[in-house]
Amino acid sequence: MNCTEFLANLTDYFDTKTAAALRSELERHMAGCSHCHVTLNTTRQTIEIYRNDELYELPESIRTQLQQAVLAKCAAMKKKKEPCA
Numbered sequence: 706m707n708c709t710e711f712l713a714n715l716t717d718y719f720d721t722k723t724a725a726a727l728r729s730e731l732e733r734h735m736a737g738c739s740h741c742h743v744t745l746n747t748t749r750q751t752i753e754i755y756r757n758d759e760l761y762e763l764p765e766s767i768r769t770q771l772q773q774a775v776l777a778k779c780a781a782m783k784k785k786k787e788p789c790a
């Protein structure tokens with residue numbers, strides 16, 4: 706799994722119906738990728754904020770913002786020739 710795949714499946718991580726296999730794939734990627742780890746934590750906090758308002762869907766705009774933030778960080782890392790997942 707790479708960062709793009711991680712982000713595509715990120716919200717599924719919080720879905721209790723998500724298969725254990727996918728969840729462990731996400732966890733394995735996160736263990737080696739601090740950007741995605743941070744993104745997951747941010748997303749979790751966002752979801753908790755929205756849950757308090759009884760809004761369970763992560764708004765598309767927030768999801769897009771998170772994806773762009775992580776991909777920008779990865780692009781910056783690649784410029785420095787440091788691997789990002």
Ligand SMILES: [Zn+2]
Pocket residue numbers: 707708711734738740741789790
């Ligand atoms: Zn990643």
